[in-house]
Amino acid sequence: MNAKIVLLPGDGIGPEVIREAEAVLRHIATKFGHTFTFSSHMIGGCAIDATGSALPDETLAACREADAVLLGAVGGPKWDDPKAKTRPEAGLLKIRKELGLYANLRPITTFDCLLDSSPLKRNIIEGTDILFFRELTGGLYFGKSGLEQNADGSETAYSTMTYSTHEIERIVRMAAQAAMKRRKKLTMVDKANVLEASRLWRRVSERVVKTEFPELAYDVVLVDSMAMHLISRPATFDVVVTENMFGDILTDEGSMLPGSLGLLPSASLGEPGPGLYEPIHGSAPDIAGKGLANPLATILAAAMLLRHSLNLSEEAAAIEAAVTSVLNSGHRTKDIAQKGQTSISTTEMGQLVLKAL
Ligand code: NAD
Secondary structure, three states: OEEEEEEEEEOOOHHHHHHHHHHHHHHHHHHHOOEEEEEEOOOOHHHHHHHOOOOOHHHHHHHHHOOEEEEEEOOOHHHOOOOOOOOHHHHHHHHHHHOOOOEEEEEEEOOHHHHHHOOOOHHHHOOOEEEEEEEOOOHHHOOOEEEEEOOOOOEEEEEOOOOOHHHHHHHHHHHHHHHHOOOOEEEEEEOOOOOHHHHHHHHHHHHHHHHHOOOOEEEEEEHHHHHHHHHHOHHHOOEEEEOHHHHHHHHHHHHOOOOOHHHOEEEEEOOOOOEEEEEOOOOOOOOOOOOOOOOHHHHHHHHHHHHHOOOOHHHHHHHHHHHHHHHHOOOOEHHHOOOOOOOEOHHHHHHHHHHHO
16 A cells, blocks of 8 residues: 655654654554655644744644554643743644544553553453544533623622534544444443433433444443442543543543553544544653654654554554564663663664664
8 A cells, every 4th residue: 555654753752752753664564565655844833943833734734644643742842831822832823633543542551561551450451452532523622602790899700511413423433434344332421310412412312322323332421430440440441532621531541551651652543534533641851862763652642643544453453562572572762660670771672663663
């Protein structure tokens, strides 16, 4: 297959981890007989320095023409001035909006050899492999909001959770399709005992699943219960779909389970158009340029890119297996090394994944 992949290294450790992920993608292309064309563009703080914009037009145009986009991270103390005209994060928000990315995918997967790094007990976390679908462009964060002055001088503020049938259908369908390729289990999280918007989610979701995906095991869980289940029985979930704010909170709770930020990828998808893939960590300015960054989250984001944007599941699984095998052999970057264990550099970790492939 031929595919155009845009790389957006960004700031801090972004360029270091993207370099390793690019090498892995190039290796996959050779090994499986694909032609991937790469181009690298600026986003975030480095783009502000060079052009005054956190997302230059030229970067956006390249992304629109690509099959998929792989991003490192943006931001750092250099651009933190609250009085600055533009901030690196503006580039991220703009690219998500411009590409119409309405679904955020976050896998919460554990590695057996790292189970003891989790804040949860081994017997609870063991076997956890969840794929979250968080709705990204609707709900409370985008609904009508306002602040009103009351006659007694106090204030009243409101934010509204708004969803349309179409917005719910498209993400439930996407989550259900992913569940069909996994363990065929879908959980929808809402607050239908209180919120009207959740009651629409419940009706629409059930209709989509029952009519289009009758083979799926489907259940609904209230968001407050889900917050508990996620730490008491995480291994019982497969694919989970939910609205924007519930997903924001639950995915952050979930990201703590595997025990390291440096191992977790994410994807933002829309249709039609390219998906955006990135590690969930930031630009880690404290370790930038020192060769200490763990590249595995970005390498796993590259695997997600192959699976979700290019439909190359076998190639994605090969990368995931290579990462597991490197970790099982005991190799660790500093962030995941146990006390007294020697750690390896960003490049060494990348090279080991290539070797395992
Ligand atoms: P961070 O994720 O960058 O770092 C948190 C801690 O985790 C740091 O100690 C860092 O050294 C460590 N860490 C993160 N990624 C690592 C990796 N791959 N390997 C080893 N250690 C790793 O979060 P922060 O410190 O809150 O933010 C730093 C900057 O990143 C800020 O400017 C913030 O705005 C930005 N940020 C960007 C994104 C993004 O681009 N999507 C996300 C979060 C934060």
